[in-house]
Amino acid sequence: xxxxxxxxxxxxxxxxxxxxxxxxxxxxxxxxxxxxxxxxxxxxxxxxxxxxxxxxxxxxxxxxxxxxxxxxxxxxxxxxxxxxxxxxxxxxxxxxxxxxxxxxxxxxxxxxxxxxxxxxxxxxxxxxxxxxxxxxxxxxxxxxxxxxxxxxxxxxxxxxxxxxxxxxxxxxxxxxxxxxxxxxxxxxxxxxxxxxxxxxxxxxxxxxxxxxxxxxxxxxxxxxxxxxxxxxxxxxxxxxxxxxxxxxxxxxxxxxxxxxxxxxxxxxxxxxxxxxxxxxxxxxxxxxxxxxxxxxxxxxxxxxxxxxxxxxxxxxxxxxxxxxxxxxxxxxxxxxxxxxxxxxxxxxxxxxxxxxxxxxxxxxxxxxxxxxxxxxxxxxxxxxxxxxxx
Amino acid sequence: xxxxxxxxxxxxxxxxxxxxxxxxxxxxxxxxxxxxxxxxxxxxxxxxxxxxxxxxxxxxxxxxxxxxxxxxxxxxxxxxxxxxxxxxxxxxxxxxxxxxxxxxxxxxxxxxxxxxxxxxxxxxxxxxxxxxxxxxxxxxxxxxxxxxxxxxxxxxxxxxxxxxxxxxxxxxxxxxxxxxxxxxxxxxxxxxxxxxxxxxxxxxxxxxxxxxxxxxxxxxxxxxxxxxxxxxxxxxxxxxxxxxxxxxxxxxxxxxxxxxxxxxxxxxxxxxxxxxxxxxxxxxxxxxxxxxxxxxxxxxxxxxxxxxxxxxxxxxxxxxxxxxxxxxxxxxxxxxxxxxxxxxxxxxxxxxxxxxxxxxxxxxxxxxxxxxxxxxxxxxxxxxxxxxxxxxxxxxx
Numbered sequence: 195x196x197x198x199x200x201x202x203x204x205x206x207x208x209x210x211x212x213x214x215x216x217x218x219x220x221x222x223x224x225x226x227x228x229x230x231x232x233x234x235x236x237x238x239x240x241x242x243x244x245x246x247x248x249x250x251x252x253x254x255x256x257x258x259x260x261x262x263x264x265x266x267x268x269x270x271x272x273x274x275x276x277x278x279x280x281x282x283x284x285x286x287x288x289x290x291x292x293x294x295x296x297x298x299x300x301x302x303x304x305x306x307x308x309x310x311x312x313x314x315x316x317x318x319x320x321x322x323x324x325x326x327x328x329x330x331x332x333x334x335x336x337x338x339x340x341x342x343x344x345x346x347x348x349x350x351x352x353x354x355x356x357x358x359x360x361x362x363x364x365x366x367x368x369x370x371x372x373x374x375x376x377x378x379x380x381x382x383x384x385x386x387x388x389x390x391x392x393x394x395x396x397x398x399x400x401x402x403x404x405x406x407x408x409x410x411x412x413x414x415x416x417x418x419x420x421x422x423x424x425x426x427x428x429x430x431x432x433x434x435x436x437x438x439x440x441x442x443x444x445x446x447x448x449x450x451x452x453x454x455x456x457x458x459x460x461x462x463x464x465x466x467x468x469x470x471x472x473x474x475x476x477x478x479x480x481x482x483x484x485x486x487x488x489x490x491x492x493x494x495x496x497x498x499x500x501x502x503x504x505x506x507x508x509x510x511x512x513x514x515x516x517x518x519x520x521x522x523x524x525x526x527x528x529x530x531x532x533x534x535x536x537x538x539x540x541x542x543x544x545x546x547x548x549x550x551x552x553x554x555x556x557x558x559x560x561x562x563x564x565x566x567x568x569x570x571x572x573x574x575x576x577x578x579x580x581x582x583x584x
Numbered sequence: 585x586x587x588x589x590x591x592x593x594x595x596x597x598x599x600x601x602x603x604x605x606x607x608x609x610x611x612x613x614x615x616x617x618x619x620x621x622x623x624x625x626x627x628x629x630x631x632x633x634x635x636x637x638x639x640x641x642x643x644x645x646x647x648x649x650x651x652x653x654x655x656x657x658x659x660x661x662x663x664x665x666x667x668x669x670x671x672x673x674x675x676x677x678x679x680x681x682x683x684x685x686x687x688x689x690x691x692x693x694x695x696x697x698x699x700x701x702x703x704x705x706x707x708x709x710x711x712x713x714x715x716x717x718x719x720x721x722x723x724x725x726x727x728x729x730x731x732x733x734x735x736x737x738x739x740x741x742x743x744x745x746x747x748x749x750x751x752x753x754x755x756x757x758x759x760x761x762x763x764x765x766x767x768x769x770x771x772x773x774x775x776x777x778x779x780x781x782x783x784x785x786x787x788x789x790x791x792x793x794x795x796x797x798x799x800x801x802x803x804x805x806x807x808x809x810x811x812x813x814x815x816x817x818x819x820x821x822x823x824x825x826x827x828x829x830x831x832x833x834x835x836x837x838x839x840x841x842x843x844x845x846x847x848x849x850x851x852x853x854x855x856x857x858x859x860x861x862x863x864x865x866x867x868x869x870x871x872x873x874x875x876x877x878x879x880x881x882x883x884x885x886x887x888x889x890x891x892x893x894x895x896x897x898x899x900x901x902x903x904x905x906x907x908x909x910x911x912x913x914x915x916x917x918x919x920x921x922x923x924x925x926x927x928x929x930x931x932x933x934x935x936x937x938x939x940x941x942x943x944x945x946x947x948x949x950x951x952x953x954x955x956x957x958x959x960x961x962x963x964x965x966x967x968x969x970x971x972x973x974x975x976x977x978x979x980x981x
Contacts, residue, residue: 211867218863225856232849254759255693255706257659257933258792284660297656355655356662364654400795435761450698451705451928451935462624466857469620473864476613480871535845 197501201509204485212513215477219517219559220524222470223552226463227525230548233459234380235539237449242380242541243441245415247311248422250408253435257282259404260434262394268408271428273421275413278307281393281406285352285366285386287342298338300352300386301406302393305333311411314377321346321372329392333372335383337540344370352386360398384540410438467555475563478510482567489571490579503572510564511557518556522549593892596883600896601903603879607872614868614901614961615908618954621854621861622912623919626942626950628850630920632843634941635927639839641775643832644721645808646678650801650818653825657838657932658691658799663826665796670824671803676814678804680718685804687716690788693934694759694781696748698926705926706934707744708780709759711788719804720772728753728768733784739768743778743937747926751781762791776835779926779937802831838931858957865961869901873969880969881977890970897969901962902955909954916950917942 205212250268252258265277285300305325309315317325317333325331334344344350348370358364368388376383394403412421418440425438439447482489489502497505526544533542604611650671655661663671665688672686679685690711695704714733717723731737738757745751755766764783771778789796805811811830818828829837873880880893926937 211870214863214867214870218860218867221856221860221863225853225860228852228856255695257693286654295654295656353654355652355660400793431761433761447703447705450701450703462628462853465620465624466860469617469857469864470860472613472620473617473861473867476610477867477871480610 197505197508200505201512204481204509205513207485208481211477211481215474215513216517218470218473219514219556220521222466223518223521223556224524224528225466225521226552226555227522227544227548228528229459229463230552231525231529231542231544232539233456234543234545234548235533235541236452237456238380238541238545239445239449242314242378242382243445244314245418245440245442246412247441248410248412248418248425248438249441249444250410250425250436250438252407253437256407258434259401259406260408260436262403262405264429264434264436265408267428268410268425271421271424273412273414273417273424274410276307276311276411278304278311278409279390279405279407280308280409281390281404282356283352283388283393284354284356286354287350287352290341290343295353298342298352298386299384300388302390303387304390305387308387308409311409314381315374316377317372317374324371325389328369328371329389330367330369331371332368332386332388333374334370334387335385336373336375337383338386339370339373341384344373346370346373357393357397358399359396362398366396379543380541382540409441467559471559471562474513474559475566478513478563479567479570481509482506482571486571486574486579489574490576493574493576494580499572502574503568506568506571507561507564510568511560514560514563515553515556518552518559522552522556592888593895596888596892597896597899600876600900603876604900604904607875610868610871611904614865615904615911617861617864618905618908618957619912619915621857621957622909622950622954623916624857625850625854625953626913626916626946627920627940628853629847629946629949630916630940630942632846632850633943633946634938635839635846635936636843637941638774638778638936638938639776639835639843640832641773643775643830643835645811645830645832646805647719647721647831648803648805648811648814648828649831649834650803650826650828651799653827658689659693659933661799663688663798663801665798667824667826668798668801670821671801671818671826674803674814674817674821676805676810676817678806680715682715685715685719687713687719687802688785688798689713689716689800689802690785690792690794691799692788692792694757696750696757698747698935699749700747702749705748706928707748708932708934709738709788710780710782711785712782713785716782716802719802720777721804722772722775723770723777724773726769726771728766731767731783734787735784736762736764736787737767738764738781738783739770740766741778741780741782741937742769742771743926744781744935745769746924747779747935747937759791774939776838776936779935839929839936841931842927842929854953858953862957862961865901865905865957866964868904869897869962869965870968872900873897873965876969877972877977881972881974884972884974885978894966894970897966898959898962901965902958905954905958905961906951909951912954913947913950917947 252260262279265279268274268277280301280303283300283302285298286295287298289296325333350368351365353364412418422438426436429436492502529542529544533539651661652663668688672684677684677686692709693706694709696707698705726742731739740751750757751766753766756763805814815828818824818826920940921942923940926935929936
């Protein structure tokens, strides 16, 4: 480590140039970090799924409804332990500035079974009790509660263009009785859950006693595919055929509908790194070329070739790591601030694996940009170096 | 005198540009760096541009859509038979041989395997009335014929056929317990309808247990100016709980979220990459000035004023950036323009197929950005060159 000061002084030789190189590497890694957060946010739904959970929907599409009574039939199928239904309510509320209406992901559910199937939603026992004893009670995720300034005890209204009450009103009344948090970092907390018995009693229209889809907990995740098949077969040739699949597969399919996000992000990142590699590689070569005479002096006073090579590589790696790590750190700080668009991308965090990958890239960048000048320095002959003019 | 000064400026700048080959490596680096930035900028923004183009090109201003009051899109809307009749009879609607030009429509979603991934994705299946073609005005059959009313026949949009497997003429798709035959392929000139599948609303209703209900009514207005009358007629009618919007208006609200997201994403990446390239360009130009220290000092010693020196350095930086910008823009045009893809539109929960569009405006903006990067990248090094003390610079080794 005694050569660190030597590396440091050669970086200080042209301060402006070192600062500019550091900045361009910093920007590249900040971008890398943010794109990783974005990719996780867009595709990370899969890692938030539970392997022991299936989703059962109408075979034609998600928007087709199924009879609520199917829950009991699904429950009798071998390997199934719990079944809970959900329905898309499309509840809307005013934005904070009162300027427009926004959709809150809202679902009528059967509280007890639902919370058993989705244990990653954490609701204090007292609030769960309050929910069970309040027919108009609703619980909201922390992200949604923060966004709309909802507190326990609030009385609120949501309007739904799909669901009208028997009386023909579009507006539904709820009492907030609980706020749930997530057991994991990537748990979606933007939802609004309320009681199905209240919903079923109040709603009018053709779809009474119909629900959107079922969440199913199975005893053995290894059997998930086989159980899905059994559920499909159970309802084959009925008026409502279903499609059952593991939650992970469903989310994966949903993400794929957006197109290949991962490859677009990979393409952008490789352009960024290629450009930065070129720029900092060129700067590094130039910085070493200018110092050939000095390196010659080092060799003349007895520095072995290998040590000179290491000095040059050390310098390029220091620059790359310094810029890269500060960039990654900055991206991490950015991820702590929460999603800038919580409605669109509710999950917003940086995966530790991505941070390690970034560190690896920074080191690699240092080695690659330093390689050519380091080899030149290694081969440099003392007599020639000392004779050099510039 | 002025012309003398100008020609001096010109000569020094030209002299400088001619010396670029002596600094091939670093000059090339700067140019390629800028080219990379410009290519990414153009590529990402061409996605947003193409999507926007698809969402707006289908909407003729003399077509209006009516949804249930409060519904943001067709999926959450619902209208009864009586309501759709009242809407068709509202003043402002154009009349054809068979009555008002209005089409009451159903909008459902079906899952079909996507060609590229082989996995299921959502396709809109629209039930329309016979008048729909005359109401839209821009639907053209590319192959085959229109569906016959009362039959389980479908026609598919050109984009839907491209993105999904099994939608060629003569092929059958099974939706629930019904089997539908593809009898035609249509286009709306690259608009949103190209991503849809159409059939007879009267056949779709029983297949979906819908009864005599619809989700939207499309009407052709007598003229675009009649929209005010029509809209008023809808909202003032006490028997209706519905709102009317022009089609361009409706389409742009449907795509707002996605196009905003792509644009913000694209601009963010471009700004970050632009910054990175700016630092790179500054580095290149500082070292270009440094390597020409003696040369510049000689010019100054010969009596050339500071201005031509500043201009010459700026000229080099801008020329390099522009060259990079043009190469980057051309590469982006070659690689991305017309690239066909499809994605999920959140607001309609279904696939939209569209082409990346590298528009002339986008190309101009990209090259302008390259020029600006060049200007800023060269400015500070140019000032440093002009301020160099002549005597010590001449002695520089």
